[in-house]
Amino acid sequence: MTETNKNPNLLEDALRNAVRREDAPEGFVLKVLARAEQQNSAANDAQRTSWLSLFSQPALRWSAVAAVTIAMAIGTIYYRNLQRQRAEGEAAKQQLMLALRIAGSKLQLAKEKVNEINTSRPEPQPQNSSPRSRS
């Protein structure tokens, strides 16, 4: 009969000794670091090529070209419309300014006329004779 069989603590101590930690194989850390570095660079490469690889498919490539062309056409039309609207707005503004200037000069003339009439009219005489004396 073994002592471990009689005393559970002895068995546990023997187990602790049997499954104690062992040193990792030589160069373990370096191997892990090398693999981690490799993993990093692979991940970076995958990230770089992932979006470019989309264009390797013809359908996607042509779709992208079409999308860019349509976007450019829409942009050009929009820009031209904007320019035309701006030019129209500018012309309308000029016309309004001209109309205002004309109206202003007309008003000025009218004002001068009124002033002229007012200054040339004689002062009215006061009427203080009674109806009895006139007869």
Place this chain on the structure above:
Amino acid sequence: MPARSLADSTLDIAGVDFADLVRRYQSMVFSIAQHFLTETAAAEELAQDVFLQLHATLPTLKSEEHVKFWLRKVTAHRCIDFQRRRKLPQVSLDEAPEPMTPAQSSDPLVARRLQQFVASLPEKPRLIVILRYQEDMLPEDIAAVLAMPVATVKSHLQRSLALLRDKVTRTMGQVTI
């Protein structure tokens, strides 16, 4: 380790060097795999994979205690996955291989036979015994690592110890430790 203890830990992992973590925990991770798989090359490969996974996961870990808990957990689960994927047969006592590393005990024969007995245990009890006696973990901590009830861990431990005692008696009856 319970989640509360992890949150309470004040160690900041942000400044910890990955190489330093590998140096510090290589023995722990490798030994769990080695005692479970009893195959040095497979254990080394598994341990490397665990550290590579740590490298990718490190930013999400909050403290060094968290890292230790995470390493034990991932190593334990990878050991079970590895064995199932390889479809390694359950090793019977007679077929259990001689341990690769000779035990440095007062009685190397006993230690070597005990390693064989542990290797012949079923997956979960084997892991529980390894975590209990290699890592000196409490049943509560083992339960957290293996995501199983504490009562189940204690029950596995008791049954494993009884089984190991029985094997020791049957095969080494005349040997005194």
